[in-house]
Amino acid sequence: MSSTLHNHAALSEVSIDSPSQLDIKINVNYRQFTLTIQLPIPLKGITGIFGHSASGKSTLLRAIAGLEQTLEGEITLADKKLVDTKQGLYLKPEQRQVGLVFQNSRLFDHLSVLANLEYAVKRCKNNKLSLDEIIKLTELTALLDHRVTELSGGQQQRAALARAILAEPKLLLLDEPLSALDQHSKAQLLKMMLTIQKKLNLPMLYVSHSLDELQQVCDTLIVMSKGKVIDSGNIHQVIHRLNSYGDADIMHQQTSLSLPIKQFDNGHGLTTLALNAKQDIFLLANEDFEQQTLLRCFILASDISISLTEASDSSIVNHICGTIKQISHQRNNVLVTVHCNSQDFFVMISAFSLQKLSLTIKQQVYLQFKAGAVRTFIH
Amino acid sequence: MINSDLQALITTLEMAALTTVILLIIGTPLAWYLAKMTSRFKVIIEAVVALPLVLPPTVLGFYLLIAFSPEHLPGQLWQQTTGQQLAFSFSAIVIGSVLYSLPFVVQPLQKAFEQLGDSLLEAGALLGAGPIDRFFSIVLPLTKASFITAASLGFAHTVGEFGVILMIGGNIPGETRVLSIALFDHVEAFDYARAHLLAISLLIGSMVLLAAIYWLNLPKRPQDKARMEQKESLTYE
Structure with a gap:
């Protein structure tokens, strides 16, 4: 019962998003690198782009933002064409209403934190957002008079995030x-991004x-490799497909889940999903779970074991x-x-165990993993 | 100071001030262009800009004298549009000074623009700032020290100019007779007392100007130190 209720809540949250789309059909050619992208990206919530460095x-x-000059093709944001090289159209970054938060904050050293934020506000055409509200959301109230060089890395990125948002992209x-x-x-910035989104x-x-x-x-x-999109879709499904690549360099093989929280604390320090x-x-x-209804979590394939019978005498809580x-x-x-009931789990075992248990397709088994193996992020 | 020397001082300051203004107006876009340029021709333009650093001023002065004469196109054009001869005029020594002091303005600016890089300009563009806006809101405040250096060096170097002016300006009081020329005159006339007076004032004047530049470019030590300490304590909060 409760699970369906939570699912409904989650769905309505997603549907608030205005249905818009980013259409990308571009080629970027460098001497040693070619980027070829043909992809409609539905703009809902936060879309991840994942891949090796140099993918x-x-x-x-940079192409979407207008910072990449040597490209061919088309980019359309909602109904607005940003680039159409056949028509000779190439909007400058300042004409695109696209914001970008960089790896290093790129705050203006000669301005205070507040002046950095006002820089965006002054040049914004709509001015619908309240400066005070964004300052509160990004927890910058106490830092407004500081010079940006006085801020820690995390504070700088919060200021950069606030500044990008205030341009109302x-x-x-x-x-x-x-x-x-x-x-x-x-963790703090991720939470902020979710709230702001x-x-x-x-x-x-x-x-x-x-x-x-x-x-x-x-x-x-969206998963990229060598200048191409190799997979895209629902994050859990994409991660599960990535498992089969077996590329330990880019990821740990895992079961990725979004599950409704049934009980925050069962009285013994365990949350029930x-x-x-x-x-x-x-x-x-x-x-951190207390205010959430739906929890993102994952279980590494190496943290799950397989047993042929259900163990009732084990300290392991998940069977x-x-x-x-x-x-x-x-x-x-x-x-x-x-x-298991419409959910796939991924388990990494040794070839030795496979032989010992003589596992075969369609065989019924029990998965076991400790409460600590269900993670919300890797420390 | 004697009247004619005072006039030479005024001519010198007028020439140097006008030259500095012109240099900032043409030197800034040129330095910007050079800083962003990736073409092979960059080195050639850079060499041309730097030429006055190594060339004997008389060489530059000689070619300018020929160009400014009414028999040649630049001199002709000038005479047609202004009705006055270009050679041996105040305008001639200003043009000569602009060319002669060009590297002193362009090089510090170019270096500053190169060091500034594109990252902050990209950030500015994404916040909706156009190119002119970005120049005045980001580039100028962040390279202010280099602009002060460039202007002061351009000014000081123009004040100290001799060879080019001698070739193209001659020695017309109130028009082209500047301090360095007046000094030379006094020496020629064995009037060492007046030569000393001019020489020592030029020396002290240049010294004061240069000291002022270096002082302006000095990081404000005590505040910076406090800032660094504050930053450290913030990082470990």
Whole structure:
């Protein structure tokens, strides 16, 4: 019951977004690098762009922002053509109403924090947003009179985020905005991005090489490699498809989930998530969960084990029954996909265990993982 | 100071001030263009701009004298439009000074623009600032020190100019007779007392100007130190 209720809440939140789209058909040619993108991106919530460094993620953002001069093709934002090289149309960055938060804040050193924010406000045509509200949302109130050189990395990025928003863009691009920050600042800024996205209904394109960051905030994920889009779609489905690449350099193989919170604390410090009508998943409670209805989490494939019978005498709290859907060998390990009531789980076991248990497709098994294995982000 | 020397001082200051203004107006876009230029021809333009640094001033003066004469096109054009001869005029020494002091203005500006880079300008553009707006709101405040250096060096170097003016300006009181020429005159006439007076005032004047430039470009030490300490404490908050 409760799970369907939460799902409804989640859906209505998404549908507030104005249905607009970013259409990209471009070619960028450098001597050693070619970027070819043909992709309609629905602008809903935060869309992640994931890939190795040098996969073309940043070039794509720069092309959308108007900072990439050597490109051919078309870019259309909602109904507005930003670029159409056949027609000789190339809007300058200042004409696009696209914001960009860079890896390093790029604040103006000669201005105070407040003056940096006012720089955007003065040049904004709409002025619908209240400066005070944005300052409050980005927690900059105490820092307004400071010079930007006096700020810590996290504070600088918050100021850069606030400044970009105050220009009231139709689309906000984020190019690795967290990569230079410590864990605490990262978590804080991610939370801020989510709040701002929901409050202002501002679509965002968020580039990162860290899947960990992306899956905390993104609904849709685009995966790039060598200047091309290799996958895109619902973030959980894309991550599950990425599992089969077996590329440990870019990601940990995992089961990625968005589950409704059934009970914040079961009295023993565990939060209960509803996997489906019958089965729950337990994880360690965190005060951050308190105000959420839906929780993003993931379980690394190496953190789950398989058992043929349900263990009732184990300290492990999560036991889930399912049937084996797929078995694929990856180097010395085996990635087993287990289907449990419309949800796939990914389990990494050794080839030795596979033989010992003589696992086969369609066999019924029990998955086991500790509460601590259900993570919301990697420390 | 004697009347004729005072007149030479006024002519010198007028020439240097006008030259500095012209240099800032043409030197800024030229320096900007050079800083952003990636073409192969960049080195050639840079070499041309830097030429007055190594060329004997008399060489530049000689070619300018020929160009400014009424027999040649630049001199002819000038005479047709203004009705006056260009060679041996105040305008001639200003044009000569502009060319001669060009590297002193262009080079510090070019270096400043190169160091500034594109990143802040890109940020400005994405906040809706057009090119002119970006120049005045970002480039100028951040390269203010280099503008002061460029203007002061251009001014000081023009005040100290001798060879070019001697070639194209001659020695007309109130028109082209500047301090360095007046000094030379006094020496020629064995009037060492007046030569000393001019020489020492030029020396002290230049010294004061240069000291002022370096003082202006000095980081404001105590405040900076306080700022650094504050930054450190913020990082470990």
